[in-house]
Amino acid sequence: MKRIAPLVVVALFVSSNVMCSGLYVKKNSGEVVYTNINTSSFFKRAFSIARQNHYSKSKIVKLIKKTAVRLGVDPKLAVSIAKIESDFNHNSVSASGAKGVMQLIDKTAKFYGVKDINNLQENIAGGIRFLKHLTKKYKSLQLVAAAYNAGETAVDKYKGIPPFAETQRYVKKFIKVYYGKEVKPVKTKLVNIVRRPKPIIKKGGVYSNVGGSIW
Numbered sequence: 447m448k449r450i451a452p453l454v455v456v457a458l459f460v461s462s463n464v465m466c467s468g469l470y471v472k473k474n475s476g477e478v479v480y481t482n483i484n485t486s487s488f489f490k491r492a493f494s495i496a497r498q499n500h501y502s503k504s505k506i507v508k509l510i511k512k513t514a515v516r517l518g519v520d521p522k523l524a525v526s527i528a529k530i531e532s533d534f535n536h537n538s539v540s541a542s543g544a545k546g547v548m549q550l551i552d553k554t555a556k557f558y559g560v561k562d563i564n565n566l567q568e569n570i571a572g573g574i575r576f577l578k579h580l581t582k583k584y585k586s587l588q589l590v591a592a593a594y595n596a597g598e599t600a601v602d603k604y605k606g607i608p609p610f611a612e613t614q615r616y617v618k619k620f621i622k623v624y625y626g627k628e629v630k631p632v633k634t635k636l637v638n639i640v641r642r643p644k645p646i647i648k649k650g651g652v653y654s655n656v657g658g659s660i661w
Contacts, residue, residue: 452623457591463524466527474539478529501536501566503533503534504565504583506528506534506570507525507528507534508548509566509567509570510524510525510528510534510547510570510574511524513567513570513571513574514574517574517575518578519577519578519581520581522624523577523581523587523590523624524570524573524574524577526571526620526623526624527548527573527591527594527620527629528547528570529549529623530591530616530619530620530623531544531547531548531573532546532547532549533547534547535547536566536569545563545564545569546563546564546566546569546570546573547566547569547570547573548569548570548572548573548574549573550563550569550572550573550576550578554572554576555572557578558571558572558575559572559575560572562624577590577596580593580594580598583598584601584623587620587624588607588617588620588621589601589606589607590617591616591617591620592606592607592613592617595613595616595617596608596610596612596616598639604626614628
């Protein structure tokens with residue numbers, strides 16, 4: 447049985463090469479080898495996913511808190527938003543395409559320097575950097591939550607929590623999670639309006655509003 451198993455694996459690998467198109471050529475000790483996958487990037491991605499799948503919710507919560515402290519954001523705020531957004535599921539993808547624990551859309555992820563939106567640590571850091579901006583812009587945590595859900599433009603337009611049913615429910619959920627009890631959302635006014643800093647275009651076309659090494 448021990449002799450057969452490797453042969454089965456090899457057979458499956460060979461058959462997949464035959465069935466799949468798009469061959470890569472790599473040189474191994476002067477010998478030309480054909481394969482249908484770029485092995486270095488394939489295995490790097492596979493191992494990354496495997497590591498992330500070993501993260502339990504408790505470990506993800508600890509990572510969120512640690513990242514929040516490092517970036518100067520209220521850990522309780524970051525954990526509450528992550529709970530509402532994905533329930534700490536790093537594989538979560540919304541109908542609108544928001545991804546990961548912090549449910550980032552591609553545009554926001556790029557703006558905050560996230561190179562791989564599916565990377566657990568980068569996803570969390572990107573979402574928390576967004577929260578840091580929102581807490582500087584809005585005095586009320588309810589407005590921060592509303593802006594994370596509906597966007598800054600909507601909050602600025604309505605000068606408070608937008609009258610969208612989804613956002614209204616979102617803010618109520620946030621209050622319950624953050625404060626541990628149901629509290630009626632209060633009417634809030636905009637204060638400390640801070641414009642989002644312009645992104646810095648780094649090498650390779652990666653956008654970031656933070657200079658230097660951010661990870």
